[in-house]
Amino acid sequence: MSDLAVNIGNVRLKNPVMVASGCFGVGREYGELFDLSFLGGIVTKTVTLEPREGNLPPRVWETPAGMLNSIGLANPGISAFIETEIPFFRELDCAKIISIAGKNFGEFVEIIKKIDALDCIDAIEINVSCPNVEEGGLAFGTSPETVSGLVSTVRKITEKPLWVKLTPNVTDIAEIGRSAVDAGADALCAINTLSAMEIDIGRRVSRLGNITGGLSGAAIRPVALAKVFALHRALPDVPVVGIGGITEAGDAIAHMLAGASAVQVGSGIFRSPHLPIEVVVGIDQYCEFYDFPRAEDLTGALNIEE
Numbered sequence: 001m002s003d004l005a006v007n008i009g010n011v012r013l014k015n016p017v018m019v020a021s022g023c024f025g026v027g028r029e030y031g032e033l034f035d036l037s038f039l040g041g042i043v044t045k046t047v048t049l050e051p052r053e054g055n056l057p058p059r060v061w062e063t064p065a066g067m068l069n070s071i072g073l074a075n076p077g078i079s080a081f082i083e084t085e086i087p088f089f090r091e092l093d094c095a096k097i098i099s100i101a102g103k104n105f106g107e108f109v110e111i112i113k114k115i116d117a118l119d120c121i122d123a124i125e126i127n128v129s130c131p132n133v134e135e136g137g138l139a140f141g142t143s144p145e146t147v148s149g150l151v152s153t154v155r156k157i158t159e160k161p162l163w164v165k166l167t168p169n170v171t172d173i174a175e176i177g178r179s180a181v182d183a184g185a186d187a188l189c190a191i192n193t194l195s196a197m198e199i200d201i202g203r204r205v206s207r208l209g210n211i212t213g214g215l216s217g218a219a220i221r222p223v224a225l226a227k228v229f230a231l232h233r234a235l236p237d238v239p240v241v242g243i244g245g246i247t248e249a250g251d252a253i254a255h256m257l258a259g260a261s262a263v264q265v266g267s268g269i270f271r272s273p274h275l276p277i278e279v280v281v282g283i284d285q286y287c288e289f290y291d292f293p294r295a296e297d298l299t300g301a302l303n304i305e306e
């Protein structure tokens with residue numbers, strides 16, 4: 001067996017496989033299917049300051065190689081989350097990452113103040129794909145200045161590792177990534193969903209109540225790999241967490257070869273609930289077969305002739 005442990009900055013994961021935000025809750029239901037301590041880590045559903053009902057239904061639609069969602073960050077709000085979910089979450093034997101979003105900088109600050117006191121939380125994942133109400137609703141993550149302002153603001157109020165989850169819906173993801181790191185982010189997570197929609201031509205309506213949503217699943221893997229590669233190339237010393245289109249172990253390995261230090265498995269779990277475990281096993285087998293004594297040696301091990 002190879003050494004599967006990896007480090008994302010100061011956060012040590014027993015293996016490189018986490019589950020992505022919004023696809024696993026805090027693990028309550030999946031914990032009935034397998035032992036959650038097999039996971040490298042769990043990222044919670046994104047939590048906001050106030051409770052959110054989420055978007056109008058339908059909120060999901062299956063596409064030829066993935067799915068659309070427009071959940072709209074439905075969640076009970078940070079206070080209820082801490083009361084009802086943290087007692088379960090804190091007992092889990094894997095890295096515990098809480099994903100957060102706000103409507104403005106002040107909301108991010110308020111949430112982080114509440115999380116900072118929770119010693120069981122290993123890292124905070126900042127979801128910058130949500131709309132910035134003070135900037136006309138554009139996602140925080142589309143402007144390097146806004147990302148820099150947000151990260152430097154929250155960096156002042158917590159010493160917990162800050163991971164910034166980037167949106168792919170930008171021209172130059174490396175520029176956004178650099179602005180996050182320069183402002184104090186410890187790691188970058190890429191990618192969130194791609195802006196997308198589907199149309200029912202018979203009824204002439206969108207398949208989603210919110211009209212547009214985000215595409216995830218196998219269809220976005222090549223996009224995700226290119227974004228991870230761009231980030232690793234521009235910022236080789238910064239840990240990147242690869243997310244997007246992982247439906248088997250080979251996909252996770254491809255993310256690592258492109259430059260990811262770890263991965264998160266998202267909507268692939270809906271079709272195959274044991275997928276994260278299969279990915280852990282597959283990474284181990286690949287390391288054995290191709291003679292990588294440590295999984296961390298896979299990061300950026302792509303052969304490039306230039």
Ligand SMILES: Cc1cc2nc3c(=O)[nH]c(=O)nc-3n(C[C@H](O)[C@H](O)[C@H](O)COP(=O)(O)O)c2cc1C
Pocket residue numbers: 020021022023045046067069071073099127165191192193215216217218220243244245246264265266267268
């Ligand atoms: C139903 C659903 C809900 C999601 N909710 C969130 C969320 O709350 N916060 C977030 O940062 N990403 C959320 N995502 C995005 C995933 O975490 C992930 O970045 C994206 O789906 C790409 O990975 P995948 O192709 O493996 O699904 C959600 C995705 C899906 C499918």
